[in-house]
Amino acid sequence: MRALKTLLIILVAVIALGAILGLIGPKRSIVTRSVVIHATAPVVYAHASSLQRMEEWNPWNRKDANSKLIYSGQTVEVGQDGTWREKDEASSEIDTGLVPNKRVKLEVHFSEPYQQQAELELKLNSLMDSTHVTWTFESSNDFFKRIYLVFNDIDTIIGPDLQDGLKQLRSLAELDAIKLAEEDKANTYRGFRIETVERPEVTYAGKRDMVKWGGMGAYFSKVFPQSKQAIEKADVKLAGGPTALYYKRDTVDRKTDVFAGAPITAGPDVRVPGCEIVTVPAGKALMIAYNGSPEKSKEAHEAIYDMMKAKGLKLRSPVVEEFVTDPGQEPDTTKWVTNIYYPVE
Numbered sequence: 039m040r041a042l043k044t045l046l047i048i049l050v051a052v053i054a055l056g057a058i059l060g061l062i063g064p065k066r067s068i069v070t071r072s073v074v075i076h077a078t079a080p081v082v083y084a085h086a087s088s089l090q091r092m093e094e095w096n097p098w099n100r101k102d103a104n105s106k107l108i109y110s111g112q113t114v115e116v117g118q119d120g121t122w123r124e125k126d127e128a129s130s131e132i133d134t135g136l137v138p139n140k141r142v143k144l145e146v147h148f149s150e151p152y153q154q155q156a157e158l159e160l161k162l163n164s165l166m167d168s169t170h171v172t173w174t175f176e177s178s179n180d181f182f183k184r185i186y187l188v189f190n191d192i193d194t195i196i197g198p199d200l201q202d203g204l205k206q207l208r209s210l211a212e213l214d215a216i217k218l219a220e221e222d223k224a225n226t227y228r229g230f231r232i233e234t235v236e237r238p239e240v241t242y243a244g245k246r247d248m249v250k251w252g253g254m255g256a257y258f259s260k261v262f263p264q265s266k267q268a269i270e271k272a273d274v275k276l277a278g279g280p281t282a283l284y285y286k287r288d289t290v291d292r293k294t295d296v297f298a299g300a301p302i303t304a305g306p307d308v309r310v311p312g313c314e315i316v317t318v319p320a321g322k323a324l325m326i327a328y329n330g331s332p333e334k335s336k337e338a339h340e341a342i343y344d345m346m347k348a349k350g351l352k353l354r355s356p357v358v359e360e361f362v363t364d365p366g367q368e369p370d371t372t373k374w375v376t377n378i379y380y381p382v383e
Contacts, residue, residue: 067192071200072172075208077215079139079164082171085210086142086160095206097199139164171207173200227348228341230326237358237379239320241306242281243269243313244299251292255333258282261298268312269302277301279364283316283356297356321354323379331371332359335378342380354381 075082085091136142144158156177163170175196225232244265249257262280269276278301285295297316302308306317324345328338339357346353358379368374 067175067177067196069175069193069196069200070172071197071204072170073201073204073208074165075169075171075211076167077169077211078167079162079169081214081218082162082169082207082211083139083142084214085207086162087136087138095203095210097203097206169211171204173204175200225345227344228337230328230338230341232342232345233325235323235325235379237318237320237323237381239317240277240301241304241308241315241317242283242297242299243272243274243302243308243310243315244281244297246283246285246295246297246314246316248288248293249296251294254294254296257296258298262300265299265313268310269300272308272310272313274308274310275303277303278360280361282359282361283318284359285356318356318358318381319354321381322383323358323381324351325380326378328376328378329372329374331374332361332376335359335376338378342378346380346382351382354383356381 085095140162142160146156146158156175159174159176161172161174163172222231225234245261247257258280266276266280280298280300283297283299285297287294297314299313299316302310306315308315324342326338326342328335345351358377358381360377360379362375362377363373365371365374
């Protein structure tokens, strides 16, 4: 009987101790690690804004080759989720909260070996050409986990994984930054960054004529409004602003074969009284978003010529200038934007 009483006392003491430990243990755990990545925030964000890309640097996925993520929902979108399985013993559902180039938040729900929820938040602070990244793990602790954490430091358990994940993220993002810098250098001529784009087929309504170089501005000022009025009168919808199409240049008489008009939402068989209809086929084009007065855009055109020569590209005429800024609304020519396209084969 005395032995049984002793066992009961010991049992009560253990239960009491467990209760005390469960009460004094931390109700929430927060672990944070940070790193500076030598890449812009958009480059870093691209690696963190979808679960598929996150698999490349997530430390827990990399630790277990048997783990498998099954995705649902759209990538780079709030609500994307996945189910994680490891030897069919555990699963989690991940919901993504996104603030472009600033924040990615994951809610992780574990069902095995017991119900548990945690939050992983990645914060990006832009430092111009670098990004300060902070990764935070936060979880609520149930009674038994609080007992466990009285004797175990959650920071030493989770912290190294967070640091390892950030290290892998830094390697991937900085490698991308180097590649982008190389591409940028290879596509920069005379100080202009030249993009290679795919243009759709576009139909224009306007007027085509041989125009003296010195009279180009006056010609545009006359024909653009006339073309717009004719398009609106024909009940055809505009698809953009004033546009010039340049064909051949006559260097002897200093004239250019030019079309001045506007894009329309209609096919090439449309009729607009008082206007000619021109359709520019879809295809690859070199493009510069030029800032400044169109009269000073010669350097931008020469930059594209330089790139075409360097890459052995052949022009598919006509050259296209889209006047994005309305001069009537913005008198400051330094704020004018003109998209220049050179269709190439």
